[in-house]
Amino acid sequence: MVTVDDYVARTEGTCGKEQDVIVIFKFDKKDEAVKRILAKATLKKSIAGIVFELTFNNFSFRLYGSGKAIFRDLKNKEELNALLSELLT
């Protein structure tokens, strides 16, 4: 069974007042993770096909072709995990 841990290498709270969370996908799984997320989330905007402004379940986030994503306005880690679980599995 596929889990979030299969794709996510690390999550990191950003330094600054924003309290954003950056998700770094595993290097060998990043392309698959990006593909899965793009298939489920709604695309708002994209630059050169490598940076994607997306929404999913009323959350907005940005996904980078380099295999990283930045999530805003999350209440806690559980909320992030639930979101990632829906997006990736």
Place this chain on the structure above:
Amino acid sequence: MLDPYKIREDFPILKRKVNDNPLIYFDNAATSQKPRQVIEAIKDFYENHNANVHRAVHTLSQEATELYETAHEEVARFINAKGMEETVFVRGTTEAINLVAYAWGLHNLKRGDEIVVTLMEHHSNIVPWEMIAALRKASVKYSEINDDGTLNYESMENLMSKKTKMVCVSHVSNVTGVVNDVKRVVKLAHENGAWALIDGAQSVPHIPVNVKELDADFLAFSGHKMLGPTGIGVLYGKKDILERMEPFHGGGEMIREVSFNPKTKHCKISWNVLPWKFEAGTPNVCGAVGLMEAIRYLERIGMGNVKAHEEALTKYAIPRIESCKKAKIYGTRDTSVKCGIIPFGIEGLSSHDVALFLDNYGIMVRSGFHCAQPLHEMFKLSSSARASFYVYNTREEIDRFTEVLKEIGQF
């Protein structure tokens, strides 16, 4: 002037790609890359000379000791200290400041005493002082800074009094790159009977620093920001002051004698000479060897040339960044009072978005508070992105960086 293209040949990491793009490393204020000369010196130490230093008679230990002591001497020469007795090796700038805060502050600060710092300080030049002030019932006073990020010397002067015992100021701000007139600050401190500690983390790697000329009582800096390895840094202190201070850590190496008295059932302890009194335990010998090689590398370039190169890059970068849609530079743009550090933002995007976007193109910049939250609060910023240059950066890299910034502006 230095030749950054020739210098780049010495840095293996600059040949790699990140996200299929040539690496552009603009996060030098956080840490610098290492030339092969430093990498080889570290390798050579472990392959040929590795042993613990001091108090061993065997050949390897003698070689390691000689290298370690020579590293102290080279550091002393580099900053124009009297000699190795004035250069204490520590883990980095943070540990150097903590050493002074505890070894001096714990024994000398008393209720009502004041420590003066500035609002532009890195947290490592704020937190140790707040901690020691709380322990000793002393207080920390914060000098204001001007709207452009430069130091408000009048505010600093007004804060100083006979209550002031220590004045702590960055030589160069790690956020704005502003170069403070620390000679003036040291003079003010001395006029009030206080000592002055200079945080040289962002100055020693980038501009010529002469402790005699500054008359600084203490200077703290890190090896890893000046082409050396991580885990090695320096506390410079005037010999007579270091001699009067109590040790920071206790253990081996920092003692002359630990003699057990069977009558009192206590050990009588006497301290080692400088700088060993402040270097308890097995030191980072290899780090010292790497730092020595880094200093030799920088000296071959010439610190005046390093400064000129970074100033030229900053002058080149500022108008180009400002020409990007939605881009804004924070703090002064006057390159006569700043080093090669440029804090910036893109309207409507967080600094982390900007950094992630640039990362996608192989461009490394830092985002966040850069461990200087009070300065960001003063600028009313939730965070900032920061580009910082060093000897191996080029105008072409700045061109590529601004091209990508223009793309980000489309968001």
